[in-house]
Amino acid sequence: MSACKDEDPRISNIKTRIRVVPNFPKSGIMFQDITTLLLDPKAFKDTVDLFVERYKGKNISVVAGIEARGFIFGPPIALAIGAKFVPLRKPRKLPGEVISEEYVLEYGTDCLEMHIGAVEPGDCALVVDDLIATGGTLCAAMKLLERVGAEVVECACVIELPDLKGRERLNGKPLYILVESH
């Protein structure tokens, strides 16, 4: 499901603020750059507000953000809805005891980590990242949360690349996005 189906009037400005950078990080990839969205205070605020309006009052106790761009959107949402914020990080960044979840990349694998004790059984969690492509990272994030007994309520991203079918990798968990890019 995505906000653009309802065509909230704030969406079109958000979409125009996202910059596409061709051939980054390698040839053939049209990179969706959200840093230009962050340069427009109204558009950035509207982005956060759209998520907050959806999740406030829904009993979400954890917002988990994926390093590093999930750290830009996740904390403002967490603060506004009264939830704790949990960073999900690349290996060896978190200082305390962690659990790790490996996931597959186009070539090779990568790993996402979460602090032990940050999330408790019964916590209701929202996972936030700037973009969903293949869904591999989001899937790893959900597994981390479920392994410690949290319930993942939804995944939320600013941008979806629907042609990569990441939505299908979320084990039936709902996905909420603001903007699609084909």
Next chain:
Amino acid sequence: MFAEENGLRGDPRLQAISEAIRVVPHFPKPGIMFQDITTLLLDHKAFKDTVDIFVDRYRDMDISVVAGVEARGFMFGPSIALAIGAKFVPLRKPRKLPGEVISESYVLEYGTDCLEMHVGAVQPGERALVIDDLVATGGTLSAAIRLLERVGAEVVECACVIGLPENKGERRLNGKPLYILVEPRELCC
């Protein structure tokens, strides 16, 4: 300068913020008592108070840019930027930003590292705040200041949640004031 030297002496929010920070010994290597702010982020009130203290200080200073240092500066900077109506600019490790960048290198204990900013993100004459979770030697913050000054911005202040006590009083970085909420915690009881 520390918050308690500048109007917030005895403010109970500062004690709660300090107590919410976890010390992890010998990370990333032996001898380092790592100040872990992730436990602060788990305490909604303390996290909100952290942001509110910075917002109260900066909202009337005509700041148009909040520049956050990757990655923990990203956890505090955007909320401050949103509340004061400023744009947020991420300062990142090399090769993460997709567009044209300028780079500033800085010295580590062993070797050097590099901070990058997008060309065009900040305009000449803008008033900027730099934010990170902690200031130690000041090397990273100094590089951040240089990046912003190279494009003609004026750095108004650098703000950190945690700072070593030698930052008390009027210690400056590249001539710019530092504003810090709490000192590092000891590993205790």
